[in-house]
Amino acid sequence: METRQKTMLAALAVIAAAVVLFILLKPGGSDDATPVEPAAPVTAAGQGTTGQKPDDRPAGQSGAPKLPTVEFRNGEPVGGVLGIDVDEGDPIKFRVRSDIADEVHIHGFDISREVPAGGSVTFSFPADITGIYEAEMEQLGVQIVELQVNP
Numbered sequence: 001m002e003t004r005q006k007t008m009l010a011a012l013a014v015i016a017a018a019v020v021l022f023i024l025l026k027p028g029g030s031d032d033a034t035p036v037e038p039a040a041p042v043t044a045a046g047q048g049t050t051g052q053k054p055d056d057r058p059a060g061q062s063g064a065p066k067l068p069t070v071e072f073r074n075g076e077p078v079g080g081v082l083g084i085d086v087d088e089g090d091p092i093k094f095r096v097r098s099d100i101a102d103e104v105h106i107h108g109f110d111i112s113r114e115v116p117a118g119g120s121v122t123f124s125f126p127a128d129i130t131g132i133y134e135a136e137m138e139q140l141g142v143q144i145v146e147l148q149v150n151p
Contacts (some may be wrong), residue, residue: 072098108133
């Protein structure tokens with residue numbers, strides 16, 4: 001790769017990191033498991049895994065990125081399993097809203113949180129191990145997220 005291309009890639013990486021840090025460090029964020037008022041879910045488009053990045057939003061929509069959200073209803077994730085694709089070192093952030101109480105477990109990272117019936121729980125943690133992992137509603141054994149962490 002040419003030196004100029006390497007310099008451009010490095011500059012883009014620094015800009016992307018600055019944007020991510022701004023989003024993570026802005027005041028008003030919360031990572032607790034407090035129930036929230038229902039809102040329109042931001043789920044993977046179509047059925048199945050989509051490779052959605054945490055900052056994806058519909059084309060033409062401006063403003064702050066939407067937090068990827070799994071809406072779990074009637075024993076399954078609405079719209080299918082949410083796919084999240086990040087690079088190692090990036091933050092992983094998503095929300096789970098559920099009509100039932102259960103434990104959301106992220107395999108590989110061994111992170112678990114309770115989600116109350118009719119409530120939500122937000123996850124935020126660093127992508128510090130590469131690979132493909134799933135998050136599931138633990139008691140039901142239903143996969144809700146496929147998480148891919150790229151080296």
